[in-house]
Amino acid sequence: MKTTIFQKLFLIVFIALLALALYVKKDRIFSEQSLGNLHMHTTCSDGKNSYDEMIDEAVKLGFSFVALTDHTICKENTAKCAQETRIYCIPGQEVTGDRIHLLALNTQQYVNQHIPLTKQVEKIHELGGLAIAAHPNAKDFLYTDAELANSGIDAMECTSNTNERRPLPCVWDSDAHNTHDLGWQFMSCTTPIKSLEDIKTAIFSKKCPRTIVLPLTTPVNMKEQL
Numbered sequence: 001m002k003t004t005i006f007q008k009l010f011l012i013v014f015i016a017l018l019a020l021a022l023y024v025k026k027d028r029i030f031s032e033q034s035l036g037n038l039h040m041h042t043t044c045s046d047g048k049n050s051y052d053e054m055i056d057e058a059v060k061l062g063f064s065f066v067a068l069t070d071h072t073i074c075k076e077n078t079a080k081c082a083q084e085t086r087i088y089c090i091p092g093q094e095v096t097g098d099r100i101h102l103l104a105l106n107t108q109q110y111v112n113q114h115i116p117l118t119k120q121v122e123k124i125h126e127l128g129g130l131a132i133a134a135h136p137n138a139k140d141f142l143y144t145d146a147e148l149a150n151s152g153i154d155a156m157e158c159t160s161n162t163n164e165r166r167p168l169p170c171v172w173d174s175d176a177h178n179t180h181d182l183g184w185q186f187m188s189c190t191t192p193i194k195s196l197e198d199i200k201t202a203i204f205s206k207k208c209p210r211t212i213v214l215p216l217t218t219p220v221n222m223k224e225q226l
Contacts, residue, residue, distance in 0.1 A: 033188045034189040034192055034202075035063045035186055035211070036063050036064055036065035036067075037063065037066050037067070037173050037182060038069070038090070038132065038171055038199075039067065039157065039173035040067065040069060040173075040175075040177075041069065041094075041175075041177045042077060044074035045070035046177060047070065047177045047178065049178050051076075052080075054176070054179060055087060055089065058183075059086050061182065063186070064088060064194075065087065065088040065089070066087060066089055067090040067103070068081045068089060068092055069092045069093060069105070073108065073109070073110045082108065088193060088194055090105050091108050092105040092107055093111055095111045095112075095120055097113045097114075099142075100117065100136070100141055100143055100147065101135065101141055102117070102120055102124075102132070103130075103132040104123075104124045104130075105124075105129050105132065106127075106128060106130055107124060108127075109127055111124060118151050118152060121152040122152065128196075129196075130154050130155070130200060132154060133148060134175070135175065136148060136165075137158075137159065137161070137164045148167050148168060153168060154203075155168050155170065155204075156169070156171070157172070157173055158170035158171070158172060158210075169203050169206065170210075171187060171203055171208065172185055172187045172211070173187070184212060185210065185211070188211040189207055189208040190208075191205075
């Protein structure tokens with residue numbers, strides 16, 4: 001009986017020490033990286049949380065950068081983003097067409113969703129921005145091969161499905177519509193991110209791999225997140 005109790009106590013201590021070691025290692029690894037999410041929504045469009053609530057959560061998660069990508073341009077939020085000091089905030093928009101969506105990063109001017117895709121990309125570049133295909137392999141937002149390859153788009157959102165089409169550099173976002181979604185999938189760049197040029201260089205050099213953090217949740221919720 002004593003041996004059994006001793007073994008159980010030893011196992012508990014061992015697991016606790018292992019968990020502590022992994023936690024310390026995780027913090028050390030993440031501290032050497034620039035974490036961020038380039039696709040989030042606020043109550044300005046169809047998000048559930050305000051700009052300040054989303055930014056507060058991003059700061060808690062240790063993010064170095066985020067992009068504000070509501071389905072329209074809210075001047076108040078855009079102004080806050082441009083003046084943000086807690087984190088590098090990139091103002092932008094999710095250009096929402098009838099079939100495909102396009103992230104316009106580093107833009108403070110509305111991009112018309114009714115003009116052709118190539119014209120949208122040209123406008124984003126004219127404004128000094130970065131054009132990223134939003135969830136291009138999703139069934140309801142499916143891009144054609146020609147649209148991905150021939151429209152001048154800079155990068156595309158990718159998923160864990162390694163069999164999906166990836167003709168463009170990948171970014172890893174969670175399309176967060178609330179604070180809970182903001183941190184379950186994000187980018188861990190192995191280079192400092194303090195400007196849009198840093199973002200471009202890191203993405204094109206494939207220095208921003210996917211990171212996923214699953215919260216303690218039910219198997220059903222976990223399946224939905226994946």
